[in-house]
Each structure stands twice: as C-alpha cells, then as structure tokens.
Amino acid sequence: MKSSNFLIVESDAARADAVSSALAFMGYRPVQAGRMQPEEAAEGWRGAWVGTVEDETELEGYLAALGRQARNLPMLVAADSPIATALIADDANQNVELIDMPLRYERLQEALRALQARVQPPAQSNLRFVGQSGPMQRVNALIRQVAPFDSSVLVLGESGSGKELVARTIHDCSPRRDKPFVAINCGAIPAELLESELFGHEKGAFTGAISTRKGRFELAEGGTLFLDEIGDMSLPMQVKLLRVLQERVFERVGGNRAQRCDVRIIAATHRDLEGAIERGTFREDLFYRLSVFPLEMPALRQRLEDLPALIAEFNQRLVQRGLSSVRFTPSAMNALCQHTWPGNVRELSNLVERMAILMPQGDIRAADLPEKYRGAVAVEEVTGAALIAMMEAEPEITETFRYGGEDDPSVLPQGGLDLKDHLAGIEIGLIRQALDSANGVVAHAAKLLRVQRTTLVEKLRKYGLSEAAQAG
Structure with a gap:
C-alpha cells in the first residue's frame, strides 16, 4: 500500500532489517532510506524510523526528498541514536516517540498508535450521531475519549438504539481506521458454528469443510472486530474467546498452528450481563475483560x-x-x-x-x-378537521352547527357519548358527502377532503365504504 510507506533511516544493517520486519508484520511498507527510489519519494508516508545516524544533516537530506510530507512526519527514534536528544529537544517537532533497544514488538506497536492519535486526532466530522440532546452529547464525548486507544469497549443499550453505529464510529475515529471493521452477530450463528466463524477452519476439519477458511479474527487483522449480541454466546464459546482475548493467540478449527492476532475488540449487547453473571449464564472474567470501557446508548424515549x-x-x-x-x-x-x-x-x-x-x-x-x-393528539386534530369541513359543507349543516340545533355536534348530550364512535360517525358522513359530490371517484373526493388519495383509501377500507367508491 502506497499510503503505508515507512522510511527507515538506519546505518546498522541488522537493526534496519529487524525494524523493517516488525513494521512489515504490522502492515506497513518499510523503505530503507539508502535504497529509496526517486519515484517512491512522492508516495504517501506514514512515519520514519531514526536509528544510528551520525548527525541531523544526514537525516535532513533524506527527509528533504519527501517534500512537504516531511513536515511533522511522525518519528520513532531509537533511544541510543546519536541525535535522539536533539530531536526530542526540537520544539517544532512534537511527533517523536523514543524506543528503547533492544526492540520490543509491544512497545513499537504502542508508540505507533500514540503517534497516529497525536497526528490525526479523531475528527468531529467522523461522529455519525444525529442530535444535540444531553445524552447524545455525552455519547459523542465518550467516543472521542476512547477512540485513540485500543481499550476494549462494551456498548450497552436496547435493540435498535444504534450500538453497531457506535462501534463503527469508534473505529472510524481511531488509528485503525485504514484497517478492516468486521462485525459478527454472536446470537445469529449456531453455537457449533460460531467457533469456525470466529477463528476459521482447516480443510477437512468437519463435514462440509471442503477448503480452508479464514475466521473473523484473521479478516479483522490490524482493525476492529465487533462482537454484537455477546450476551447470547454459549458458555463453552465464552471460555475460548476469553483465552484469545487474554493471549491474543488462536488456532483454526482442525488446526494446530497458533496464530497471533492484532485486533481491537468492541462488544455489544441488549442484555443485562451482570444479571446473567448471577444466573451463571455469562462468565464474570469475560465480562471484565470486555467492559474495560462501558458505553451505554440512550433509548430514543x-x-x-x-x-x-x-x-x-x-x-x-x-x-x-x-x-x-x-x-x-x-x-x-x-x-x-x-x-x-x-x-x-x-x-x-x-x-x-x-x-x-x-x-x-x-x-x-x-x-x-x-x-x-x-x-391523544390525533383526537383533537380529527375534531378540528371535522368541524372545519362541516363549516364548508352543506348550508343546512353549517347553519345547524352555527346556531346549536338539536343535532349540534359541538354540544355534549345530557347522557354523554362515546367520543370515538361520535367522531367516526362525523368522518363517515363527510366521506359519503365527498364521494357523492365526486360521483364516487376517490381521487376527486380526496381533493374535496384535503387528504391524500392513499389516506382516503385507508379510511374507506376502515369504515367498509369501498363499495361506494370508484377506481381513480
């Protein structure tokens, strides 16, 4: 990937190879400065490794070839580099992370993510949630806080409240945004198949396994794995997932080769997991492994x-x-x-x-x-609409309404009435009048009643008046 180029400025050949191998394993394309081709200089650069370099002039020469991209380029600097002190002291360059030697993969990974979060902080424009209510402002603030880090997130909330959207937004605002976002619904896959879906399987591992298949952990490598409805996962599968989360190592079904994984875990559920722990249907250790950063999605109400x-x-x-x-x-x-x-x-x-x-x-x-x-609002609206329509209807009806005749619909009878039936009767009468005036043509009657044709059709079906209408 052109956008994943990483410049290696290192005169120690053995160290340069070690750093290149580690960066390549993490998905970058290491380019050793002494071997950089002119056409490569114009490509996208993600950072630079600065190791055994005699003076800043040598480094500046390599960076100059990158042009504008060299400005504020994130730098991983070996702590024993002769120019490490000078780079750290340079106030103009705040994008520097020191790396102790010998090189450790975990520290390299941590430093890279810290640099990416510093150079490309989560943009507010990436937040997809609509609304300025207090609950949504709190959700957006929490997403901004947790996105730059690899902490596991547990999204809680009712069905339909947008839990997967939370997960996608965290991914899009994180340093892993250029890597895959892979989702799996743990409640929609039978327990006996979920292990294969998560970890993959080897050819012949079980009946129907006609070829080797990658699981979701492999497909999400370097990115984010979203485990939706984690509360529906079976207990045996919870044990296997816990091991992977703890050791970051898994094996395909039917295989015996351990594979390392680098994924961020975001889980979600609408269930009460703490209650499930008390009932013995969810493992407490897995709960605490997943809920490093719990985030609750508010209901629409x-x-x-x-x-x-x-x-x-x-x-x-x-x-x-x-x-x-x-x-x-x-x-x-x-x-x-x-x-x-x-x-x-x-x-x-x-x-x-x-x-x-x-x-x-x-x-x-x-x-x-x-x-x-x-x-209750609709009752008021129907009453108002019916009375207005009556005012525009036959003169006899209008006069009765104005002067309070014995059939005046605005006067409550002494013994009371069923309001719903009363309003329905008014509505039926007006619909019949409109149909009569329109010779039974629904479209024309709808215009007289100031409603959509589809609305009138629904009312005709509701009151059994369809036979009095004609198509149109």
Whole structure:
C-alpha cells in the first residue's frame, strides 16, 4: 500500500532489517532510506524510523526528498541514536516517540498508535450521531475519549438504539481506521458454528469443510472486530474467546498452528450481563475483560428532543434513494413525542420510510399516522378537521352547527357519548358527502377532503365504504 510507506533511516544493517520486519508484520511498507527510489519519494508516508545516524544533516537530506510530507512526519527514534536528544529537544517537532533497544514488538506497536492519535486526532466530522440532546452529547464525548486507544469497549443499550453505529464510529475515529471493521452477530450463528466463524477452519476439519477458511479474527487483522449480541454466546464459546482475548493467540478449527492476532475488540449487547453473571449464564472474567470501557446508548424515549434532527437525517437518506421526503405537522410531532418507541431509532426510521411511501407529498397530521402513534393528539386534530369541513359543507349543516340545533355536534348530550364512535360517525358522513359530490371517484373526493388519495383509501377500507367508491 502506497499510503503505508515507512522510511527507515538506519546505518546498522541488522537493526534496519529487524525494524523493517516488525513494521512489515504490522502492515506497513518499510523503505530503507539508502535504497529509496526517486519515484517512491512522492508516495504517501506514514512515519520514519531514526536509528544510528551520525548527525541531523544526514537525516535532513533524506527527509528533504519527501517534500512537504516531511513536515511533522511522525518519528520513532531509537533511544541510543546519536541525535535522539536533539530531536526530542526540537520544539517544532512534537511527533517523536523514543524506543528503547533492544526492540520490543509491544512497545513499537504502542508508540505507533500514540503517534497516529497525536497526528490525526479523531475528527468531529467522523461522529455519525444525529442530535444535540444531553445524552447524545455525552455519547459523542465518550467516543472521542476512547477512540485513540485500543481499550476494549462494551456498548450497552436496547435493540435498535444504534450500538453497531457506535462501534463503527469508534473505529472510524481511531488509528485503525485504514484497517478492516468486521462485525459478527454472536446470537445469529449456531453455537457449533460460531467457533469456525470466529477463528476459521482447516480443510477437512468437519463435514462440509471442503477448503480452508479464514475466521473473523484473521479478516479483522490490524482493525476492529465487533462482537454484537455477546450476551447470547454459549458458555463453552465464552471460555475460548476469553483465552484469545487474554493471549491474543488462536488456532483454526482442525488446526494446530497458533496464530497471533492484532485486533481491537468492541462488544455489544441488549442484555443485562451482570444479571446473567448471577444466573451463571455469562462468565464474570469475560465480562471484565470486555467492559474495560462501558458505553451505554440512550433509548430514543430518553432523547425525544432529537426527533426533528433524526427525521431530517432520514429524509436525506430517503431522497438519496429516490423517495420523497416527509413533512410532519406540529400535531404529528406532538403525537410522536408521546410514543414510547420500544424499537428506538430503528422504529423511527421505519415509520418515516412508511409515511414517505403512503404520503409522498402531503403534510402528515397526527390523524394520518398509524393508529399506535396517534395518541391523544390525533383526537383533537380529527375534531378540528371535522368541524372545519362541516363549516364548508352543506348550508343546512353549517347553519345547524352555527346556531346549536338539536343535532349540534359541538354540544355534549345530557347522557354523554362515546367520543370515538361520535367522531367516526362525523368522518363517515363527510366521506359519503365527498364521494357523492365526486360521483364516487376517490381521487376527486380526496381533493374535496384535503387528504391524500392513499389516506382516503385507508379510511374507506376502515369504515367498509369501498363499495361506494370508484377506481381513480
């Protein structure tokens, strides 16, 4: 990869080979300065190793060939380098990490990630979460804090609240952003197959293993592995996963060769893991291994002030797919704020798409929402709409309404009434009048009633009036 070039400035041939091998194992492309070709100088550079160099002039000569890329280039400097002190003392270059010799892989890995986090801090633009509510501001702040480090993260929250999006955002804001993000749902794969999915298998390891296959740990090498619904993993599989997390070594199913892995683990679950530990269905040691940095995703009902921003975001996505955006009236928004949202953001996304299909151009009122979303707000809106329509209807009805005749719908009878049935009766009467005026043509009747054709069709089905309508 051209963007992974790493300059090696080292006169000790044995040390240069050792550093090159370690960097190559980590996914970089080491280029020894003395062998650098002119065309390579213009390629992307991720950093430089500075070892046995007699003076700064020699280093400056190599860096000059890189042009502008040499400015603030991250540097790994051997602690015993003759120019180490000068580089550390240079206030203009803050991107320096000292490496003690002999070279240790773990320290090299740690220094590289520290440099990458310093040079390319997580950008706020990478944060994908919509909304400015207090709970979401806290989530975004926690993501910024944990992203630069390799600490394991446990994302908690209800189904549909956006746990996988948290994991992807952490990955995108981390130094591992150029490496794979691999997700696996531990609850969707049978227990007997999960080991093969995670660790891979050798040819002939079991019936149906017709070829060698890499597992998710191998596919995510250098990047992030997202273990979704970790609470559904079986106890025997939890034991095997714990060993890999502790030792960073695994074996393919049917194999006997240990393989090292370099992945960041992010797990998620909607289950109460502490309760599962008490019931004996989840290992306590695995819980503490995963929850180095717990992050809880708020439910949508806890961040209702984000509804307008979320709807605007979903509208943008619908337009990109060729659908129309939707417009919710204030009464509809009030009704949505009364809903409990058991399906969280995923449920809201589905509702917006459904309404975009049913009412592509009109304003969506509370009465137009599916029944479970209407709440008490829809009753007020239906009453107001019915009365306004009556004022515009037949003169006889209008006069009755104005002067409070014995059938005045605005006067509560002495014995009370069933409000739902009463309003339905008013609505049925108005629909029948509109159909009569439009000679049964639904499209024309919908215009008279100021509703979408699809809305009127739904009401005709609801009240059993379809036979009184004609196609159109």
